[in-house]
Amino acid sequence: MLFSTRLRYIYMLGLGAYTFVNVLLMEALPFYGLPVNSGYVLVLFLVCVTLIWEGNRLIERGLPAVRRRLGLRLHPLLLSFLLSLPVTLVAVAGPALLLGRYVQPLPPAKFQLGLKLLLAVGFRINLFLNTINTAVYLLRELRQSQLEAEQFKKISLQAQFQSLKDQVNPHFLFNNLNVLSALLYQDVGQAAEFLQQLSKVYRYVLQNQEKEVVEVAAELEFMESYVYLLRARFRGSLRITISVADALRTRYTVPVALQMLLENALKHNISSRSRPLLIDVFTTPNQEQLVVRNTLQPKPAVEASTNLGLENIRRRYSFVSPHPVEVERDAHTFTVRLPLLRVGEEKSGAAIETH
Known part of the structure; x- marks a missing residue:
């Protein structure tokens, strides 16, 4: 902020000298009949x-x-300005009293006039400094929001890349083509449905990336198609239930978040017919959170993490919501x-809020 800048003493000297030069050029002292030495005025x-500036700096630190x-x-900013008013009063009246009563004594009438004029100048200086400080604050906030927007864009691009990579990598294609190949021999109608759901998955990612x-x-419609593919692939070793009230389907979430959570569950857990992996998608009782819960059946060894899963979802949510993504793990x-x-x-640059 302005008041804590390293060059503040240079600015103080410049502002004090600038004010003094203005008073001299306007011939304010002779005009009001104030017999004060110009050196003392400077x-x-x-x-x-200096006192006004340092007072504002202390307010800023203790705010x-x-x-x-x-x-x-x-x-x-408003509270800081309000607190600066009594500080300005003391910062101006103290030195003025010292000068007009002890260093260069003035008649009471002249002292009161000089004090009023000095207070007027002091409060204008304070207003000027707080105005500049507000501009600095707003510019900093603007730069911060622009930086966060760039970070959000970068994270989103990473998520888009990861999602597309997960769906076009050889394992994904090989597994789904294997399922499709088997279905062509077993049930042509089911194979056609499988192919349609597979196309919906790609279409959603391309439309929302x-x-x-x-x-x-x-997102849930996309999940239905994605879950269809998973059920066809894992059959009885995977059980997924999705239960979200229709009234909540008009709310918003970050794209592909649910798919990433399902991938995370499948990547880290065992699923078999004798021990199926259970995944539930539902909402909390207060209907303010979308929950994905899976049974904990850790694999003995998993692939190295790409660090784009949960952390990616957390960071994307941090740009669009003041409420964090909550992660909880227990024994089961x-x-x-x-x-x-x-x-x-x-x-932070996104037209979304949570309630």
């Missing part, structure tokens, strides 16, 4: 500017503690809770 302005203690909900969020209804289950989103005000 020192007075430098001292006042978080003040907000916590008082429980105020005011914007930090550029989006930051998607409707839950669209592994649970991930995704916040359900609503269209609303912007948060």
